Amino acid sequence: MAQAHAHEASKYYIPHGSPWPIYAAVTLFTVMLGAVSTLNEWLPAYSLIPGFVMLVFLFIFWFRTVIGESQAGIYNAGVDRSFRLGMMWFIFSEVMFFAAFFGALFYARTLVVPWLAGDGTKYLTKLLLWKDYQGGWPTNGPASISPRANGSFETIPALGLPAVNTAILLTSGVTITIAHHALLTGHRTRLAIFLAATFLLGFTFVGLQATEYHEAYTELGLQLGTGIYGSTFFMLTGFHGLHVTIGAIMLVVIWFRVLNGHFTPKSHFAFEGVAWYWHFVDVVWLGLFIFVYWL
Amino acid sequence: MAYASTAHDAHDDHHDQPVKGFKRWLYATNHKDIGTMYLVFAMIMFFVGGFMAMLIRAELFKPGLQLMQPEFFNQMTTNHALVMIFGAVMPAFVGLANWMIPLQVGAPDMALPRMNNLSFWILPFAFTLLLGTFFVPGGMPAGGWTMYPPLILQTGAAFPMLIFAVHLMGASSIMGAINVIVTILNMRTPAMTLLKMPLFAWTWLITAYLLIAVMPVLAGAVTMLLTDHFFGTSFFNAAGGGDPLMFEHIFWFFGHPEVYIMILPAFGIISEILPTFSRKPLFGATSMIYAVASIAFLSFIVWGHHMFADGMPMAAQLFFMMSTMLIAVPTGVKVFNWTATMWRGSLSFEPPMLFAIGFLFMFSIGGFSGLMLAIVPADFQYQNSYFVVAHFHYVLVPGAIFGIMAAVYYWLPKWTGVMYSMTLAKWHFWLSTVFVNVLFFPQHFLGLAGMPRRIPDYAVQFADWNMVSSIGGFGFGLSQLLFAYLVIRCMRGEGKKATAAVWDGAMQHGLEWTLPSPPPYHSFTTPPDLPHQVHL
Numbered sequence: 001m002a003q004a005h006a007h008e009a010s011k012y013y014i015p016h017g018s019p020w021p022i023y024a025a026v027t028l029f030t031v032m033l034g035a036v037s038t039l040n041e042w043l044p045a046y047s048l049i050p051g052f053v054m055l056v057f058l059f060i061f062w063f064r065t066v067i068g069e070s071q072a073g074i075y076n077a078g079v080d081r082s083f084r085l086g087m088m089w090f091i092f093s094e095v096m097f098f099a100a101f102f103g104a105l106f107y108a109r110t111l112v113v114p115w116l117a118g119d120g121t122k123y124l125t126k127l128l129l130w131k132d133y134q135g136g137w138p139t140n141g142p143a144s145i146s147p148r149a150n151g152s153f154e155t156i157p158a159l160g161l162p163a164v165n166t167a168i169l170l171t172s173g174v175t176i177t178i179a180h181h182a183l184l185t186g187h188r189t190r191l192a193i194f195l196a197a198t199f200l201l202g203f204t205f206v207g208l209q210a211t212e213y214h215e216a217y218t219e220l221g222l223q224l225g226t227g228i229y230g231s232t233f234f235m236l237t238g239f240h241g242l243h244v245t246i247g248a249i250m251l252v253v254i255w256f257r258v259l260n261g262h263f264t265p266k267s268h269f270a271f272e273g274v275a276w277y278w279h280f281v282d283v284v285w286l287g288l289f290i291f292v293y294w295l
Numbered sequence: 296m297a298y299a300s301t302a303h304d305a306h307d308d309h310h311d312q313p314v315k316g317f318k319r320w321l322y323a324t325n326h327k328d329i330g331t332m333y334l335v336f337a338m339i340m341f342f343v344g345g346f347m348a349m350l351i352r353a354e355l356f357k358p359g360l361q362l363m364q365p366e367f368f369n370q371m372t373t374n375h376a377l378v379m380i381f382g383a384v385m386p387a388f389v390g391l392a393n394w395m396i397p398l399q400v401g402a403p404d405m406a407l408p409r410m411n412n413l414s415f416w417i418l419p420f421a422f423t424l425l426l427g428t429f430f431v432p433g434g435m436p437a438g439g440w441t442m443y444p445p446l447i448l449q450t451g452a453a454f455p456m457l458i459f460a461v462h463l464m465g466a467s468s469i470m471g472a473i474n475v476i477v478t479i480l481n482m483r484t485p486a487m488t489l490l491k492m493p494l495f496a497w498t499w500l501i502t503a504y505l506l507i508a509v510m511p512v513l514a515g516a517v518t519m520l521l522t523d524h525f526f527g528t529s530f531f532n533a534a535g536g537g538d539p540l541m542f543e544h545i546f547w548f549f550g551h552p553e554v555y556i557m558i559l560p561a562f563g564i565i566s567e568i569l570p571t572f573s574r575k576p577l578f579g580a581t582s583m584i585y586a587v588a589s590i591a592f593l594s595f596i597v598w599g600h601h602m603f604a605d606g607m608p609m610a611a612q613l614f615f616m617m618s619t620m621l622i623a624v625p626t627g628v629k630v631f632n633w634t635a636t637m638w639r640g641s642l643s644f645e646p647p648m649l650f651a652i653g654f655l656f657m658f659s660i661g662g663f664s665g666l667m668l669a670i671v672p673a674d675f676q677y678q679n680s681y682f683v684v685a686h687f688h689y690v691l692v693p694g695a696i697f698g699i700m701a702a703v704y705y706w707l708p709k710w711t712g713v714m715y716s717m718t719l720a721k722w723h724f725w726l727s728t729v730f731v732n733v734l735f736f737p738q739h740f741l742g743l744a745g746m747p748r749r750i751p752d753y754a755v756q757f758a759d760w761n762m763v764s765s766i767g768g769f770g771f772g773l774s775q776l777l778f779a780y781l782v783i784r785c786m787r788g789e790g791k792k793a794t795a796a797v798w799d800g801a802m803q804h805g806l807e808w809t810l811p812s813p814p815p816y817h818s819f820t821t822p823p824d825l826p827h828q829v830h831l
Contacts (some may be wrong), residue, residue: 017324021322032463096511104530141537229536
């Protein structure tokens with residue numbers, strides 16, 4: 001690698017200035033201002049619209065620039081390696097983001113709830129505060145916070161929809177690998193078909209999650225505000241669903257690029273970046289399935 | 296700005312000149328331009344946060360409420376911390392990384408220049424959001440920079456602005472960190488194996504890893520605050536089965552590595568400067584790298600020492616106490632090696648060296664008071680007192696900030712091509728050093744005597760040392776105007792021309808000194824060989 005690096009480096013690629021980063025900063029600021037105005041009830045929720053419209057344009061414009069440069073063959077192997085490393089470390093940061101919420105789940109379940117139920121030295125506190133609280137998991141806390149009048153709620157059994165969703169995501173991990181091999185061996189039709197299968201599975205997953213959420217909200221008494229169970233359940237699965245949606249959109253983008261003849265067996269960073277991202281959401285789901293739904 | 300005027304004559308054969316006008320800065324992809332913007336931004340925030348500190352010290356000059364309401368005092372302590380940490384120290388280090396890492400590893404630029412631009416330009420917007428809270432109903436956040444619930448949930452309209460500002464700062468830091476790692480791993484000149492890499496690049500590599508590991512955790516923690524406040528979740532609400540203490544665990548899982556994020560690059564800077572002005576190689580360079588890596592690893596398993604008094608099982612207290620004390624071992628290795636580097640060296644005391652030696656002594660004071668705080672039963676006495684304030688200001692001001700100033704004095708002639716006034720810079724060092732001790736040393740006594748932190752008023756028994764401390768504070772604050780003056784003069788290109796090596800002993804220590812001062816707009820267009828005399 002060192003020698004290859006030295007050889008190519010004489011034609012280091014340094015991108016020219018670009019308006020998109022500063023436009024991205026302004027976009028983020030606009031999104032935040034919209035969110036602040038909405039949450040503080042200074043403006044109705046449509047104050048979020050300008051930010052999100054700008055966000056859509058941001059991705060269109062910035063991606064168009066980068067894809068154009070990539071297709072023009074401006075990027076060399078060194079740039080490609082930088083992109084790969086950047087994507088890997090970005091995914092690591094995402095892993096740590098989910099770690100915070102998994103940490104909250106484990107801490108609440110194994111420490112907080114037993115303490116609230118009077119475990120060990122906490123018994124006097126329990127007598128003083130919530131002497132009838134028994135703890136256990138799932139729980140919506142000593143105050144039984146729930147949309148139902150009697151404070152009860154039900155959970156989603158792991159072996160129903162969640163198991164189906166697990167099968168769907170795992171299958172999509174297989175299909176994208178088949179697509180990757182097809183790309184490497186130059187089978188473009190197979191590549192396009194299996195890539196399409198991957199994002200269709202992804203969107204199916206999101207659709208099923210939406211059904212599940214609907215059922216939880218309307219029939220199970222399980223909402224975001226349903227105590228610590230509802231909080232951890234919806235924040236974990238919600239952020240995961242958001243990431244699946246983003247990943248599926250990325251898959252659609254590279255699918256269109258495939259249809260337009262982009263990517264070669266040697267140069268296809270965007271494809272691999274998306275594939276890694278897809279495997280990442282897959283692995284997070286396995287964690288969710290085991291620790292949120294199953295155990 | 297600075298090197299713009301002189302850049303052409305340094306390398307007139309180079310076709311890549313900075314573009315003219317505002318686009319150079321708004322659309323910037325050049326590591327030097329972006330580094331300059333980071334450093335200028337950090338300097339502005341240093342004075343904004345410093346102004347808040349002056350207000351705090353003015354209020355504490357005498358017992359009794361003097362100038363402001365307690366609510367406003369709390370807003371000042373909270374935002375002084377947020378501005379100094381996220382606005383001054385961290386951006387200053389990222390600015391130094393931008394400027395120096397490509398120069399030190401022999402690269403033309405940072406690996407991902409457009410992301411570099413974005414990670415800088417997010418910051419002014421993030422701080423607009425944070426400082427804008429001054430103008431909203433309820434005023435600025437006042438629950439402390441650690442944002443503990445349930446108190447922070449009582450913040451007024453500033454609350455979502457605080458949360459989103461933290462999100463933006465986190466995004467900026469993560470992108471900056473990814474860029475540093477990718478630059479070091481992918482753009483390094485092939486001749487430079489990892490163990491031959493300068494210590495500043497090494498410490499930044501490890502710092503960047505810490506940033507990517509913990510900034511998302513902070514983002515998660517403040518997101519939970521946001522949903523607890525607005526969307527009815529129960530993460531930090533015991534009635535729903537949550538726990539306010541859980542926030543502290545998540546926060547300090549971020550917070551302790553964050554402490555090292557603010558000091559490890561300074562370690563790297565000191566490891567660059569001491570060898571140059573001792574005219575000796577760094578003693579035990581490889582062990583310095585392993586020491587930094589050990590400190591980074593340990594930083595993940597010590598967070599509990601920030602919350603001993605909150606209540607946690609005895610086993611957890613013991614674990615966190617022991618692991619915290621373990622940090623003294625690699626830190627001891629570093630202090631020993633720095634001292635050994637100077638041992639029998641041909642020392643000379645130019646301003647960067649003065650700041651480096653000041654760092655060595657005063658950071659060690661902060662380190663020792665840290666060891667005292669690590670002892671659980673002792674911490675029960677010291678916690679929440681001015682002793683803690685004295686401790687972390689010793690590691691952050693004559694630690695991190697002196698490190699940044701040492702770096703600026705060391706590399707400013709390289710960046711701008713002109714030398715500052717040695718005499719004034721030495722004045723700046725001596726004024727800063729005297730006043731910083733007048734400012735913070737008495738706070739140890741105040742804390743041990745029982746004065747709690749974060750209060751606008753105090754019992755009369757604390758009056759004398761508070762007045763001394765405030766005088767030190769005003770003196771330190773005023774001395775920094777000298778620093779600004781010296782930097783601005785250099786940026787305007789006023790002063791004696793600097794040579795490529797700048798310092799007498801520098802030629803031995805790093806690729807940056809092989810380039811002219813100021814260096815060409817794109818630092819190394821082909822990977823340089825390491826001249827054989829260049830070593831750590």
